[in-house]
């Protein structure tokens with residue numbers, strides 16, 4: 582996501598105003614903004630203040646928390662969250678899913694996966710492509726992928742299943758041919774995920790900070806990659822305990838490669854290999 586627009590004039594923010602925003606963002610989304618993130622907050626929100634005709638961050642804060650905020654908090658989160666993602670990002674997880682997890686479930690032919698913090702959808706579609714290509718008769722399996730994010734903007738993009746051609750440039754031609762279709766008409770530089778893949782994925786807005794999630798049956802795998810990195814230890818621990826609750830016994834948790842469940846961190850998972858954890862079978 583582009584962070585700065587150089588032609589834009591940044592507004593000034595006081596320490597107190599910054600503190601109010603960082604407290605609110607932390608309480609509502611778990612995202613911890615340290616003092617060093619002041620410039621980032623200003624650069625991402627200044628344009629919005631101007632669009633709304635507001636003169637100060639104080640006035641914007643009032644707007645965000647006010648009775649008539651009209652979803653302004655969600656809009657603000659859209660502007661400050663980092664949504665970087667890719668198809669087949671961190672490929673080891675998809676290899677593990679194909680070679681380890683699917684054979685374990687072969688006898689029941691049923692799998693439930695959650696991509697938590699899915700951003701614009703590349704991660705859940707990669708999971709669907711991996712499963713589709715790994716299964717001998719995909720139609721005989723009951724596969725469901727729940728993909729969620731806090732940001733409505735990235736979720737809308739994800740649900741459309743439409744991407745710039747550039748985004749799939751590094752995928753093998755054969756994968757593109759099987760699972761994507763070129764958009765017809767004016768948008769020749771875009772490509773769309775085919776229905777046999779998109780039908781496997783359901784998108785929902787879920788805030789990971791919520792105490793309960795709208796998930797009925799327990800999960801075999803949770804992908805929560807490159808999300809916890811924005812949370813502090815307290816929020817991470819709370820989240821890990823909720824993930825543990827929502828997984829089936831023997832279920833797996835995948836985290837991002839720059840993240841680790843640290844020594845001394847409270848969690849109930851056991852280590853399988855770097856970035857892959859498991860609930861006791």
Ligand SMILES: C[S@@+](CC[C@H](N)C(=O)[O-])C[C@H]1O[C@@H](n2cnc3c(N)ncnc32)[C@H](O)[C@@H]1O
Pocket residue numbers: 609610611612662663664665666667670697698699700701704729730731732735787788789790805806807808811837
């Ligand atoms: C860097 S992206 C990771 C995308 C994908 N999982 C991957 O690894 O490629 C982080 C995502 O986490 C989402 N996120 C941040 N805080 C969240 C929260 N409290 N609840 C749900 N999603 C959140 C952001 O909106 C963003 O789309």
